[in-house]
Amino acid sequence: MSTIKAICLSEKKGTQKHTVPAARLVEDWGLEGDAHAGHWHRQVSLLSFEKIEAFRTKGADVAFGAFGENLVVEGYDFRSLPVGTRFQCGDALLEMTQIGKECHTHCAIYQVMGECIMPHEGVFAKVLKGGDIRVGDELVMLPPDPAVRRAAVVTLSDKGAKGERADESGPVLAKLLTEAGYEVVEELLIPDEQSRIQMELIRLSDGRQCHLVLTTGGTGFSPRDVTPEATLAVATRNAPGIAEAIRAYSMTITPRAMLSRGASVIRNGTLIVNLPGSPKAAREGAEYILPALGHGLDILRGTAGECALAFSREKK
Known part of the structure; x- marks a missing residue:
């Protein structure tokens, strides 16, 4: 079973995300209260718990949200999934829209460790249907719609x-x-x-x-x-x-x-x-x-x- 290990928000752009026990996903917007939500394709960012743990074994002392991720999820290697993959959590439904992102400015983690996993391991999604989510909730993966081009x-x-x-x-x-x-x-x-x-x-x-x-x-x-x-x-x-x-x-x-x-x-x-x-x-x-x-x-x-x-x- 794949579960949400952390939910992270930042009320202002340019500030590090902090964890919250629960949040609401808003249709075609993102996480309620998150500064990076909006009417675009990168409404919610996701990062695998296992990738963060592997990064920590290299000596990095990083908290959840340090990479700018909204959801930390255990059980999925997001990088290996195709764009269009959907995720169900209660009433909420997400659809993956992008894998990775270009890093225009090296963050504090990169300055210390010489690398940051979000640009190549993180993925982004849009909210197809809103709903409440909590830490510990199961995130169920659904296949992409093969008819979509x-x-x-x-x-x-x-x-x-x-x-x-x-x-x-x-x-x-x-x-x-x-x-x-x-x-x-x-x-x-x-x-x-x-x-x-x-x-x-x-x-x-x-x-x-x-x-x-x-x-x-x-x-x-x-x-x-x-x-x-x-x-x-x-x-x-x-x-x-x-x-x-x-x-x-x-x-x-x-x-x-x-x-x-x-x-x-x-x-x-x-x-x-x-x-x-x-x-x-x-x-x-x-x-x-x-x-x-x-x-x-x-x-x-x-x-x-x-x-x-x-x-x-x-x-x-």
């Missing part, structure tokens, strides 16, 4: 990131994805900087475990057009047929399609596809490929049966 849209534009130009392509793609049955978990607008593009593609693939990431912009001949280079740099496998199909289809509309350098790749369990920057070309490309992608994504991420098998192994 998560997607993200990344717009690359220097002027757009500066607020000098409205992003029209990103919303077009998000709407098409939603209409095709995808859950669009993030829409980003970032500058044409290769390191930043790579960082976001890695986070969306590994941390958010999106099934599909569509980018728009940065695929031309300009020196600042580095989206294909960033995409290829994060790939674990190539999937060139999709980009080739987009170009071939676009050539039937305009010969300038031959100037597009967009790539399509796989990073672990995520398919990343580059689309042109113009709203019209982005729409045309997405409308052409989306009907055929479902089968490939099912193969890439596994069937419901395989998800259930992984879930049963974790419980053992």
Whole structure:
């Protein structure tokens, strides 16, 4: 049986969390009274009790809440679970939304120990249904919904990131994805900087475990057009047929399609596809490929049966 070992809150951001014997989970918000709750995907943070204990054996004197975690739970290796895994505690229901997080500023624990486990062992969840929880309550794991396909849209534009130009392509793609049955978990607008593009593609693939990431912009001949280079740099496998199909289809509309350098790749369990920057070309490309992608994504991420098998192994 997996149980809640500690519940931790902080009323103000920038202050260490402290333990409480009980708390209330608020739907689409987080823990009542916690400064980090809100209408976003990282409403509740979870950390395995066993990971904290292992860290303590290295000589670290850390209390519950020191890593910024909301819930310390015994019995689960959260890092090994897929995004989308749900957890039931009484009436409350959580859904895991992200694995790990980037550490922008090294905390006091890192300064002393040279490492901190939260960035790579902690996970985040959103509250699907609210309810009261207490220390000692059982946290029951439920498998992800195999029908859910998560997607993200990344717009690359220097002027757009500066607020000098409205992003029209990103919303077009998000709407098409939603209409095709995808859950669009993030829409980003970032500058044409290769390191930043790579960082976001890695986070969306590994941390958010999106099934599909569509980018728009940065695929031309300009020196600042580095989206294909960033995409290829994060790939674990190539999937060139999709980009080739987009170009071939676009050539039937305009010969300038031959100037597009967009790539399509796989990073672990995520398919990343580059689309042109113009709203019209982005729409045309997405409308052409989306009907055929479902089968490939099912193969890439596994069937419901395989998800259930992984879930049963974790419980053992």
